[in-house]
Amino acid sequence: MNFIKTNPSSQSDFHLILEYKxxxxxxxxxxxxxxxxxxxxxxxxKYLKNHEDAQDxxxxxxxxxxxKVKKHEIIYFKAWLYQLTKNHCxxxxxxxxTKMVDFEDGFMQMSxxxxxxxxxxxxxxxxxxxxxxxxxxxxxxxxxxLFYLQSKCYNEIAKIAQMELGKVKSHIQNGRRNLKICMxxxxxxx
Amino acid sequence: MEQSNPNKKxxxxxxxxxxxxxxxxxxxHSIEKDALDDSFLDDALxxxxxxxxxxxxxxxxRKKIESRNKNNKKGIWYNVRPFYPHMAVAATLFVxxxxxxxxxxxxxxxxxxxTTSQTQQTNVQLSKNDAKTQSKSDSVDLNNTSKETKLPDAxxxxxTTIVTAENNIVEDVPxxxxxxxxxxxxxxxxxxxxxxxxxxxxxxxxxxxxQAETVTSSQTKDLAFSETVAIEQDExxxxxxxxSKKRAVKTNKENANRSTTTPVSKxxxxxxxxxxxxxxKNPFTCTDVKQVQLHGSIFISFKTDENGKPEKIKxxxxxxxxxxxxxxxxxxxxxxxxxxxxxxxxxxLKY
Numbered sequence: 255m256n257f258i259k260t261n262p263s264s265q266s267d268f269h270l271i272l273e274y275k276x277x278x279x280x281x282x283x284x285x286x287x288x289x290x291x292x293x294x295x296x297x298x299x300k301y302l303k304n305h306e307d308a309q310d311x312x313x314x315x316x317x318x319x320x321x322k323v324k325k326h327e328i329i330y331f332k333a334w335l336y337q338l339t340k341n342h343c344x345x346x347x348x349x350x351x352t353k354m355v356d357f358e359d360g361f362m363q364m365s366x367x368x369x370x371x372x373x374x375x376x377x378x379x380x381x382x383x384x385x386x387x388x389x390x391x392x393x394x395x396x397x398x399x400l401f402y403l404q405s406k407c408y409n410e411i412a413k414i415a416q417m418e419l420g421k422v423k424s425h426i427q428n429g430r431r432n433l434k435i436c437m438x439x440x441x442x443x444x
Numbered sequence: 445m446e447q448s449n450p451n452k453k454x455x456x457x458x459x460x461x462x463x464x465x466x467x468x469x470x471x472x473h474s475i476e477k478d479a480l481d482d483s484f485l486d487d488a489l490x491x492x493x494x495x496x497x498x499x500x501x502x503x504x505x506r507k508k509i510e511s512r513n514k515n516n517k518k519g520i521w522y523n524v525r526p527f528y529p530h531m532a533v534a535a536t537l538f539v540x541x542x543x544x545x546x547x548x549x550x551x552x553x554x555x556x557x558x559t560t561s562q563t564q565q566t567n568v569q570l571s572k573n574d575a576k577t578q579s580k581s582d583s584v585d586l587n588n589t590s591k592e593t594k595l596p597d598a599x600x601x602x603x604t605t606i607v608t609a610e611n612n613i614v615e616d617v618p619x620x621x622x623x624x625x626x627x628x629x630x631x632x633x634x635x636x637x638x639x640x641x642x643x644x645x646x647x648x649x650x651x652x653x654x655q656a657e658t659v660t661s662s663q664t665k666d667l668a669f670s671e672t673v674a675i676e677q678d679e680x681x682x683x684x685x686x687x688s689k690k691r692a693v694k695t696n697k698e699n700a701n702r703s704t705t706t707p708v709s710k711x712x713x714x715x716x717x718x719x720x721x722x723x724x725k726n727p728f729t730c731t732d733v734k735q736v737q738l739h740g741s742i743f744i745s746f747k748t749d750e751n752g753k754p755e756k757i758k759x760x761x762x763x764x765x766x767x768x769x770x771x772x773x774x775x776x777x778x779x780x781x782x783x784x785x786x787x788x789x790x791x792x793l794k795y
Contacts (some may be wrong), residue, residue, distance in 0.1 A: 280513040292456040296488025305495045336484040407472035
């Protein structure tokens with residue numbers, strides 16, 4: 255039994271979810287929600303491209319959350335909330351019968367990469383990476399080397415490589431995906 | 445399994461600054477690197493380029509959510525929500541106990557009233573038995589003095605089981621011997637002393653003075669007893685009234701059940717007397733209040749006619765209205781009083 259109550263703001267997402275499920279206190283849910291509300295608003299802005307619609311969407315998502323958090327078994331709240339936000343926005347767009355947002359290359363792949371951790375030996379990783387970078391195409395190889403090895407931002411890479419800003423990001427994302435596949439294959443062969 | 449709380453995320457201001465070009469290359473690179481690892485951040489970073497004034501808009505959102513939470517705050521009943529089952533059980537038990545209490549109280553009161561009525565009935569039946577034996581013994585005397593005594597024909601009535609209250613003995617008493625209906629008793633009263641023998645002879649076949657007393661069956665015992673006394677008094681006292689008067693008082697069953705008036709004795713009938721003497725001999729009782737052991741008094745006024753019979757009976761003051769009828773009946777069935785014609789006299793009946 256907890257005799258000393260801990261400050262909810264210092265608790266992890268998981269504990270706050272448990273607390274909310276137990277007590278159904280909205281202030282706890284609001285605390286959890288506001289941790290990611292700015293990102294959530296940004297995502298809504300990305301899809302809806304309008305701050306009023308985005309604000310409405312944020313409030314609606316909060317309303318959904320009140321019910322859904324109680325029903326679902328949530329382990330990674332941030333990832334779950336991101337998926338919920340995306341679905342909500344896409345549903346809204348579908349209802350409005352507007353043109354779907356064009357996803358950039360590697361968008362879906364990127365979401366998978368976000369939660370994966372690579373545990374490699376550093377030396378082994380470097381060796382593998384050197385070999386794998388060689389397998390990438392020229393544009394991916396240049397953008398990856400500039401971004402990761404020389405720590406250049408997108409604008410600088412675009413200027414150096416003389417590419418559009420959107421394509422820089424796309425080449426980096428695709429290069430990351432190919433590198434990952436290549437390194438996983440190599441680790442299996444070892 | 446727990447998720448670590450990522451507090452190192454870039455702020456909204458950083459994301460907006462990224463789009464406004466307020467960051468150097470290394471800061472931008474850092475955010476881009478984070479965004480590549482975090483698709484949530486990456487989308488948000490992309491989204492903020494559509495709203496340069498995102499910070500006030502996010503503040504508005506915070507206020508909206510807070511106000512929504514305030515509106516959703518529950519009252520005191522929400523706080524006691526965990527105790528709802530206990531409260532429901534307690535309320536049910538309370539209702540059950542309350543109903544049981546009232547049912548019990550009602551049952552007890554019904555039982556007590558039933559016992560009382562049974563006791564009364566038993567007393568009545570016992571008095572009937574006594575009256576029957578007494579009337580048999582007095583029948584000879586009555587034949588000597590009174591010309592005719594009639595009892596109702598109850599030959600068709602069946603036997604009734606009587607439960608005595610004292611010893612709970614069940615007896616079968618034939619009802620034909622114990623009249624349950626009010627008995628009309630015709631009594632002849634001899635005229636003045638100077639009545640001739642011929643007249644007496646005629647009167648022997650046809651009673652001159654016939655008083656009809658309608659009495660309840662419970663009064664039969666006292667009646668039979670009082671007849672004997674009345675006969676003795678008849679011999680000693682000369683009745684002043686020259687003419688006989690037939691008096692028939694009907695007592696309905698409801699009055700008989702509700703209140704039992706004091707039995708009328710023959711002495712009361714034949715003798716002009718003071719009311720005080722009558723009251724001493726025949727105390728007034730009201731059965732309605734006797735059951736609950738209530739005491740009080742009724743001030744009742746009446747006039748006496750030329751024969752000394754009470755008339756124009758009126759209740760002046762009463763503590764209990766349920767005894768009023770009994771009191772009137774008591775006076776109505778009472779004796780012939782001293783003549784105070786024209787004067788209304790008020791007496792107090794204590795019960």
